[in-house]
Amino acid sequence: MEYVTILLDGLAYGMVLFIISVGLTVTMGLMRVINLAHGAFAMIGGYAAAALIQAGAPFAVALALATLGVAALGALAELLLYRPIYRKGELSQSLMTFGLTFVVIAALTSIFGPGVRPIPIPSALDGMMNLGFRAYPTYRLFLIVVGLALMGLLWLLIDGTLFGARLRAAVDNPRMCQAVGVNVRLLFTVAFALGCGLAAFGAVAGAQLMPLDSYYALRYLVLFLVVVGVGGLGNFRGSFVAAVGLGVVDTFSKYLVPNAAPYVFYGLVVALLLWRPDGLMPARSAS
Amino acid sequence: MSESEIIRPVAAPARPGLPLLAGRLLPWAAVIVVFFALPDRLTLGANVFIMALFALSLDLAVGYAGIVSLGHAAFYGIGAYAAAICAIHLTPDPILGLVFATIVAALFGLVTGMLILHTRGVTLMMLTLAIAALAAETANQAHAITGGDDGLQMPELEPLLGHFHFDLWGRTAYLYSAAVLLVWFLISRRIVRSPFGRSISGVRQNVRRMRAIGTPVWGRLVATYALSAGIAGSAGALAAQSTGTVGLNAMSLLASGTVLMVLALGGMGRLYGAFIGALVYVVLQDFAAEMDPFRWMFVIGALMIAVVLFLDDGLMGLADIVGRRFSGRVR
Numbered sequence: 001m002e003y004v005t006i007l008l009d010g011l012a013y014g015m016v017l018f019i020i021s022v023g024l025t026v027t028m029g030l031m032r033v034i035n036l037a038h039g040a041f042a043m044i045g046g047y048a049a050a051a052l053i054q055a056g057a058p059f060a061v062a063l064a065l066a067t068l069g070v071a072a073l074g075a076l077a078e079l080l081l082y083r084p085i086y087r088k089g090e091l092s093q094s095l096m097t098f099g100l101t102f103v104v105i106a107a108l109t110s111i112f113g114p115g116v117r118p119i120p121i122p123s124a125l126d127g128m129m130n131l132g133f134r135a136y137p138t139y140r141l142f143l144i145v146v147g148l149a150l151m152g153l154l155w156l157l158i159d160g161t162l163f164g165a166r167l168r169a170a171v172d173n174p175r176m177c178q179a180v181g182v183n184v185r186l187l188f189t190v191a192f193a194l195g196c197g198l199a200a201f202g203a204v205a206g207a208q209l210m211p212l213d214s215y216y217a218l219r220y221l222v223l224f225l226v227v228v229g230v231g232g233l234g235n236f237r238g239s240f241v242a243a244v245g246l247g248v249v250d251t252f253s254k255y256l257v258p259n260a261a262p263y264v265f266y267g268l269v270v271a272l273l274l275w276r277p278d279g280l281m282p283a284r285s286a287s
Numbered sequence: 288m289s290e291s292e293i294i295r296p297v298a299a300p301a302r303p304g305l306p307l308l309a310g311r312l313l314p315w316a317a318v319i320v321v322f323f324a325l326p327d328r329l330t331l332g333a334n335v336f337i338m339a340l341f342a343l344s345l346d347l348a349v350g351y352a353g354i355v356s357l358g359h360a361a362f363y364g365i366g367a368y369a370a371a372i373c374a375i376h377l378t379p380d381p382i383l384g385l386v387f388a389t390i391v392a393a394l395f396g397l398v399t400g401m402l403i404l405h406t407r408g409v410t411l412m413m414l415t416l417a418i419a420a421l422a423a424e425t426a427n428q429a430h431a432i433t434g435g436d437d438g439l440q441m442p443e444l445e446p447l448l449g450h451f452h453f454d455l456w457g458r459t460a461y462l463y464s465a466a467v468l469l470v471w472f473l474i475s476r477r478i479v480r481s482p483f484g485r486s487i488s489g490v491r492q493n494v495r496r497m498r499a500i501g502t503p504v505w506g507r508l509v510a511t512y513a514l515s516a517g518i519a520g521s522a523g524a525l526a527a528q529s530t531g532t533v534g535l536n537a538m539s540l541l542a543s544g545t546v547l548m549v550l551a552l553g554g555m556g557r558l559y560g561a562f563i564g565a566l567v568y569v570v571l572q573d574f575a576a577e578m579d580p581f582r583w584m585f586v587i588g589a590l591m592i593a594v595v596l597f598l599d600d601g602l603m604g605l606a607d608i609v610g611r612r613f614s615g616r617v618r
Contacts, residue, residue, distance in 0.1 A: 028409065034409065034412065081592070081596075084596055085595060088599075090355050090409070091349060091547075091555070092595045092599075093595075094355065094412070095547055095548060095594065095595050096591065096592055096596070098547070098548075098588075099548070099588040099589065099590070099591025099595070100588065100592060102544070102584045102588025102591065103584075103585055103588035103589055103592065104588075105581070105584060105588075106581045106582065106584040106585035106588060107585065110581055110582070110585075114581075214581070218540055218541070221540075222417070222420055222540070225413055225416065226413060226417065229409060229410060229413040233409065259428060262420070262421070262424040262428075266417045266420050266421045269413075269417050270402070270403075270417050270418065270421075273406070273410055273413060273414055273417070274406070274414075277405075277410045279410075
């Protein structure tokens with residue numbers, strides 16, 4: 001029975017990973033930019049929400065404002081900083097975005113000071129819920145539900161709407177997509193903003209599992225990248241499977257073999273990437 | 288036939304004329320001049336050489352072979368730890384320690400390179416990241432060998448070559464790191480100008496074509512990667528020997544990012560770029576010594592962004608432009 005609890009913990013953790021990383025899979029798959037600043041956008045959202053809550057705003061309001069604010073910031077960053085580097089190589093892209101991460105970390109730390117920025121659980125989510133066979137923290141159930149709901153929404157958005165069809169077309173073949181009259185540039189900006197907003201949302205909602213401190217953007221960056229790489233660039237279903245799978249494996253190994261957990265995690269990642277270099281579910285058919 | 292005219296072999300570099308030769312000797316002459324002129328800044332000078340060596344190793348991998356490594360600090364850190372462990376458990380001789388560290392780092396590069404170098408692009412970058420994370424985690428957990436969070440203290444080293452003590456002013460460390468840098472620089476230059484070096488540049492430019500003409504791409508990449516790892520290991524060993532301590536930060540993601548920035552700042556794929564980048568970076572860092580670490584991080588980050596947006600070929604590229612202006616050559 002204990003294993004059910006660990007499984008639920010792993011699912012909650014995996015959902016947070018998914019919410020934050022899904023935006024990254026869109027940017028890296030669609031725009032083919034190595035974006036090492038994704039964690040920085042998540043961190044901005046988390047810090048902003050913490051400040052709002054400290055100023056007296058309710059959790060839901062802080063969550064919404066942080067998400068929208070970071071989405072707007074993402075759109076601005078796409079226009080000013082990312083557009084010039086689309087045509088440059090992987091190396092320039094990783095340098096620029098790495099630098100952006102440093103700047104964000106330094107700026108946030110000098111404004112808010114070092115140390116953990118707490119985001120308290122709202123009272124509605126605090127406490128335990130009876131699942132029939134055992135009690136389980138409501139907050140983690142909330143994360144699982146939100147993750148599943150987001151997956152459903154994205155499924156509808158990407159497979160069911162014109163915007164989604166354009167997005168898929170642009171991932172498949174951006175030139176052809178542009179040639180048939182889709183405004184790919186606008187699509188990039190909107191998708192980037194959406195991805196940043198989701199990152200902020202995930203950072204705020206999952207702050208209990210991934211505490212917000214000065215090195216947040218760097219510490220979890222590798223995790224987000226790994227989820228995207230293992231899942232397959234540009235495929236949100238792949239990210240879901242990778243995030244939840246890795247989340248569950250990581251949680252289990254932390255409970256069962258605490259000292260060897262990083263080895264299990266990164267060993268699995270290396271093995272998966274060697275086995276399927278394009279990720280578990282590559283978005284583009286081999287060309 | 289015209290075929291042979293179209294597909295010309297890459298022209299061998301022309302014999303350097305006298306001014307060019309003088310230009311090439313200039314940096315090394317500066318090393319000597321600084322030794323006598325600024326005797327109280329020699330520790331700083333040694334840091335420049337160590338950073339230049341580290342950036343040089345990355346240049347071979349990224350600038351020549353096109354292997355974008357986001358985890359190069361792993362090799363640097365392994366070299367540093369290997370040098371310290373060698374000094375504690377095996378021998379206090381600095382040169383043996385350096386050789387030991389170089390071999391250990393190169394072997395690690397060889398094994399991991401064999402594993403990951405059949406992938407390319409984003410996947411390869413992630414794999415370098417994941418392997419660096421594994422190495423850092425190992426250094427953190429193997430407390431008995433690496434000291435974990437506390438790091439390692441180097442014991443007293445034997446005098447270099449039996450004569451030169453590591454002194455307080457860093458004179459020995461300065462000349463020692465300059466010599467190691469010179470040796471690796473000459474080896475690297477020889478390699479990048481050899482047919483082997485041309486072929487790895489070819490792999491960077493177009494893998495498919497190189498495969499089509501029968502180049503063993505994977506083997507060439509693995510060899511370059513192992514060499515690059517070995518040089519990075521040397522740099523780490525020098526750092527450990529001259530500062531006397533090794534810590535986990537030698538392996539951090541920040542260190543990997545910093546060396547990439549140093550190389551990009553100087554100019555990629557041209558060996559000397561590593562020198563210029565390292566010089567500018569270390570001197571800046573020295574000026575910023577009183578700054579709190581987060582301010583410093585801000586400066587580094589802003590520099591990285593500025594280099595990418597405004598300085599495509601780094602400072603060496605800028606020097607080229609200025610040089611062409613002066614010599615009146617049009618290209």
